[in-house]
Amino acid sequence: QSALTQPASVSGSPGQSITISCTGTSSDVGGYNYVSWYQQHPGKAPKLMIYDVSNRPSGVSNRFSGSKSGNTASLTISGLQAEDEADYYCSSYTSSSTLVVFGGGTKVTVL
Amino acid sequence: QLQLQESGSGLVKPSQTLSLTCAVSGGSISSGGYSWSWIRQPPGKGLEWIGYIYRSGSTNYNPSLKSRVTLSVDRSKNQFSLRLTSVTAADTAVYYCARAGDYGDYTVDYWGQGTLVTVSS
Numbered sequence: 001q002s003a004l005t006q007p008a009s010v011s012g013s014p015g016q017s018i019t020i021s022c023t024g025t026s027s028d029v030g031g032y033n034y035v036s037w038y039q040q041h042p043g044k045a046p047k048l049m050i051y052d053v054s055n056r057p058s059g060v061s062n063r064f065s066g067s068k069s070g071n072t073a074s075l076t077i078s079g080l081q082a083e084d085e086a087d088y089y090c091s092s093y094t095s096s097s098t099l100v101v102f103g104g105g106t107k108v109t110v111l
Numbered sequence: 112q113l114q115l116q117e118s119g120s121g122l123v124k125p126s127q128t129l130s131l132t133c134a135v136s137g138g139s140i141s142s143g144g145y146s147w148s149w150i151r152q153p154p155g156k157g158l159e160w161i162g163y164i165y166r167s168g169s170t171n172y173n174p175s176l177k178s179r180v181t182l183s184v185d186r187s188k189n190q191f192s193l194r195l196t197s198v199t200a201a202d203t204a205v206y207y208c209a210r211a212g213d214y215g216d217y218t219v220d221y222w223g224q225g226t227l228v229t230v231s232s
Contacts, residue, residue, distance in 0.1 A: 034215060034217055034218070036214075036215075036217075036218045036219075038158075038219075044224075045207060045222035045223065045224055045225055046158070046207075046219070046222055047222075048214065048218065048219060048220050051214040051215060051218045052214070052215060052218070055214070057214060057220065089157060089158055091158075091160075091217070091218075092217075093216075093217045096174075097174045098160070098173055098174060098175075099160075099171055099217065100160040100217050101160075102157055102158040102159065102160065103157065104156075104157045105157045105158075
């Protein structure tokens, strides 16, 4: 069982917006602004999409945005495109000795 | 452009030791401010952070694996390595080497392509 909880799947039609949640505790998501989001296409390594809750690395589309409220972080993909179909993982710093925890992943399907 | 490349045995027998190396190119492992990690992903499952090492050799391990894991860095070869002892089928996974630092200590910005390690007799 993963330390952070994500929905197993989320789907949307092209052009729509979807939101993926990532729920933790006050020891990780809620306590620090060190939440990251990664995109992973089948057979590929993950790619950083969001860091520090809401910041985008250079080169990442502004259709991807992040936010946080309490112990839950969220990734929103607007203007959904076929290429966005992938697995998405959240991660967070944690005050436990683990230091880094991941969510179980969310499969995004573009209908 | 930084590149990371994993290498090592793809098949390990139960109770034996898994050994992987990550060759770093396009940048120096001796550059300050970065940590070098191993992360694994069992088939069809999520990501699990194994541990990280700094250029100084200081390390931090996932407590669930700490008794079996050793990370090391070889600055002369610009590479770092993972050893995982007493493996079982539960250690079967794609193993990624990775770097963190440009976007925070705990945010991976570069990943290797991953290498599948199967534990089986």
